[in-house]
Amino acid sequence: GIQVEQSPPDLILQEGANSTLRCNFSDSVNNLQWFHQNPWGQLINLFYIPSGTKQNGRLSATTVATERYSLLYISSSQTTDSGVYFCAVERGDSWGKLQFGAGTQVVVTP
Amino acid sequence: DGGITQSPKYLFRKEGQNVTLSCEQNLNHDAMYWYRQDPGQGLRLIYYSQIVNDFQKGDIAEGYSVSREKKESFPLTVTSAQKNPTAFYLCASKTRDRRGDTQYFGPGTRLTVL
Numbered sequence: 001g002i003q004v005e006q007s008p009p010d011l012i013l014q015e016g017a018n019s020t021l022r023c024n025f026s027d028s029v030n031n032l033q034w035f036h037q038n039p040w041g042q043l044i045n046l047f048y049i050p051s052g053t054k055q056n057g058r059l060s061a062t063t064v065a066t067e068r069y070s071l072l073y074i075s076s077s078q079t080t081d082s083g084v085y086f087c088a089v090e091r092g093d094s095w096g097k098l099q100f101g102a103g104t105q106v107v108v109t110p
Numbered sequence: 111d112g113g114i115t116q117s118p119k120y121l122f123r124k125e126g127q128n129v130t131l132s133c134e135q136n137l138n139h140d141a142m143y144w145y146r147q148d149p150g151q152g153l154r155l156i157y158y159s160q161i162v163n164d165f166q167k168g169d170i171a172e173g174y175s176v177s178r179e180k181k182e183s184f185p186l187t188v189t190s191a192q193k194n195p196t197a198f199y200l201c202a203s204k205t206r207d208r209r210g211d212t213q214y215f216g217p218g219t220r221l222t223v224l
Binding site for chain 2 (some may be wrong): 035042044048095098100
């Protein structure tokens, strides 16, 4: 099956800092999503981004499908950004079955 | 409000017992999914259903069973055959669209086997 690798596995940031999270995938994909899992376990959609660039407030994401990677940018981080960030991909023939990476644990300190 | 609900939030089970986790959605989505999450890991697919009365095994279906009698509901039964059932279980749904779409997740159920 398709492999999804996220880096770094852990990230500690001071409030106000910027950071970049990376997601590499091993095959062409039909769908790529970024999620944020809060400390209570709820997964929140951040971006649906199979290709191109999107921005939502302090967060932005870029997927370069031809090179099989995606980046999530967090700017001016806040303590509420803490949690685990997951990248998940779907192949074109899989009808919505997402393959998740192991996630990046982000801790933002005051 | 439209969304996905899961119940219960916490569940404790004795070894050898079957338990059923509830997942309900009012988003009018065709497809529904069950994932399992172990500490420090990503989500793994247990079962999925593209349409009522149809479901397929995911990557880790052994020891689990599902039903899809109504569009809104996709309950998961964790059977006594599941060797290590303690985990966080998440249900999701999406519209049936080959172009791809966003999956929406419920709040999850934490199952602990005593």
